[in-house]
Amino acid sequence: MDDFYVTIPYGLVVLGGGVAGYVKRGSVASLAAAAGFGGAPLLAGALSIWAFTGGHSSSLFATVLHTVCAAALTIVMGIRYMKTRKVVPAGIIASIR
Numbered sequence: 001m002d003d004f005y006v007t008i009p010y011g012l013v014v015l016g017g018g019v020a021g022y023v024k025r026g027s028v029a030s031l032a033a034a035a036g037f038g039g040a041p042l043l044a045g046a047l048s049i050w051a052f053t054g055g056h057s058s059s060l061f062a063t064v065l066h067t068v069c070a071a072a073l074t075i076v077m078g079i080r081y082m083k084t085r086k087v088v089p090a091g092i093i094a095s096i097r
Contacts, residue, residue: 003058004048007066011041014073040069 018034021027047062 002048002052003063003066004045004052007041007048007062008045010066010070011038011045014038014041037069037073041066044069 015034015038018030018032018038021030021034044059044062044066047059047065051057051059051062
């Protein structure tokens with residue numbers, strides 16, 4: 001299975017969560033973080049699709065980019081969840097990857 005089947009939906013979920021945080025609370029920081037942490041997996045997914053259509057199995061840069069973003073977001077949100085014990089958004093984001 002190619003990684004863009006997971007990478008693109010993951011990026012959309014993160015991006016959607018940031019937009020929801022902005023709409024609900026007016027948090028520009030949430031929107032900016034979502035643009036970075038949601039946009040990077042979307043870029044990685046696009047690069048993976050491009051490599052796949054070019055006949056390659058995957059793009060190493062895309063795999064590393066997505067893995068680093070997912071790990072960083074999991075660690076940051078896991079720490080945030082441990083401090084606040086609030087499931088939304090920290091617990092959900094820390095657990096989906």
